[in-house]
Amino acid sequence: MCLDNQSSDMFAKADPIMWDSDLNLLHPKPTATSVYKNLCLLSVVFAFSVGLTIGILIPLFYLEAPDVKNQTQQHTTNSPLISNIRTVFVNNSYGFKTNGTYPTVSFVENLGSGQDYSGLVEDGIYWGSKVEKALPEGYLRDDTWGAYVQKAVAVKMESGCGRMQNRLVTFQDGLKGCVRYRQNTDQIQGELFSFYLAKILNLPNLAPSTISVVDLAKPLWQNLANEIASAQWNSNRPIVLTQFITNLNSAAIPEVFKPVERHLNKYDVLNMTKQFASDQSGLMKRMVELAQWSDLIVFDYLTANLDRIVNNLYNYQWNANIMDAPAHNLAKKTDSELLVFLDNESGLLHGYRLLKKYEIYHSILLENLCVFRRSTADRIRKLKMKGNVGHLLRGMFDTQNGDIVKDILPTIPNKSVKILNERIDKVYNQITKCESIFSNT
Secondary structure: OOHHHHHHHHHHHHOOOEOOOOOOOOOOOHHHHHHHHHHHHHHHHHHHHHHHHHHHHHHHHHOOOOHHHHHHHHHHHHOOHHHHHOOOOOOOOHHHHHHHEEEOOOHHHHOOOOOOOOEEOOOOOEEEEHHHHOOOOOOOOOOOOHHHHHHOOOOEEEEEOOOOOEEEEEEEOOOEEEEEOOOOOOHHEEEEHHHHHHHHHHOOOOOOOOOOOOOOOOOOOEEEEEHHOOOOOOOOEEEEEEEEEOOEEEEOOOOHOOOOOOHHHHHHHHHHHOOOOOHHHHHHHHHHHHHHHHHHHOOOOOOOOOOOOOHHHOOOOOOOOOHHOOOOOEEEEEOOEEEEEOOOOOOOOOOHHOOHHHHHHHHHHOOEEEEEHHHHHHHHHHHHHHHHHHHOOOOOOOOHHHHHHHHHOOOOOOOHHHHHHHHHHHHHHHHHHHHHHHOOO
C-alpha cells in the first residue's frame, strides 16, 4: 500500500469541499496530500510498465536469439544466392501452397540478370542447345521391337528381370527380352500405357515394349513349355515383353533433388557452372543427367509412378540415408549416360488409386522444378490445348495390337484418362509459373 499513518492524518485534515453562490465547485489550492497521491499513482504506473516490458522482451529475446553454430555452418556452406533460391523453393513447395496460389517472389528480379549460360539454359526455363545436342538418343526411334516379337522364337527362359514371376528370355538369334508377368491386368496396362505416353511425350528413356499372350501353340512360346510350367504362368495371360538392355548401372539421386536442396532452376545451373569452372566435361555430364531428370519428374508426376523416386521420398521419414541410396527402378547406361526408366507398372492405374496417400510426394518435386526440355514443354502445351491424350493412347493400343490381345487386355479406363488430363493441366501450370518467375530475370 502507498498510504501510511502520516498520509491518513493529512487526508483527515484536508479542507472540505467548497461551493460558490452559483453552485460551482471551488478548487482548493494544491496541498501536500494531492502531490503525494500523484507520486503514488506515478510509481504504480511505472512499476506496471517495467514489469510488462520485461515480460514481453524476455521471451522475444530467447525466441530470436541467433543460433551461432547454425549461422556459421550456413555462411561457410551457402552463398547468399543459394540461400535466397532455397527460400523461394521452400515457400513454393507443397506444404506452403495455400488456396492454389504461391507466395510472391520479389527478389528474383535482381538476380542473375544478363548472365551468360553458354547454351545451358535458354529463355530462363529451358535446357539450352548445348545440353540438347549432348543428350543420348536412347530408344526414341526404335519402332521395330513389336514387329520383331511377333515373328520371334524364344529358345530359353530363366529367372531374372526383377520380381518373382518375371523372366529373362533368349530368342533364336541371341537377342534377349524381359517378360513381365502379373496376376493383375492393371499392372500390365500400367506398363504398356506408360510406354505409350512416353512415346507421345517424345521421351527416349523407356526400353521398347510390347504386349504378347502366353500361348504354347505360338512359335514365340512353343519351346518353353517346361519353363512356363515351372514359372507357374497361366495360359492366355497378357505379358509385357521389353527389350533387354545391357551395360546398366544404378543411378544416384542428384543433390538438387534431395530434401536439403530439392529444387532446380536456372540459378542452380549458374552455380554449377561456377563449381565446374575448370571441368567443362564434368559440367556437361551433370547437365545431361539433370535434363533427363527433368523429364523423369514430369513423366512420373503424370503417371503417378510410386515405385521410383517417390519410393525413396516416402521412406525418407524412417530412413534419412535412403536419399543417398540409388534411385529405385532407375538405371544409367555406362556407354551413353542414358537414364533408363524401368518398371512403370504402377503408372496410370494403380498409382492413381493411391493418390490420396502419395500425392504430396508426387507434387513436391514437380513444384520445385523450373528447368524443362523445350520439346517436353511443347508436348504438354499441345496435350493441354487439344485434350486428346486419351484418344492418342487408345489409338496406339488399337493399331499396335491384334484382336487376341484386345480381347484379353482392356484399354485405358476413362477414369485414368480424366486424371491424366488433370495432371497434364498441373504440369502446364507449373511451366507457366516458372515462366512468370524466371523468363525475364
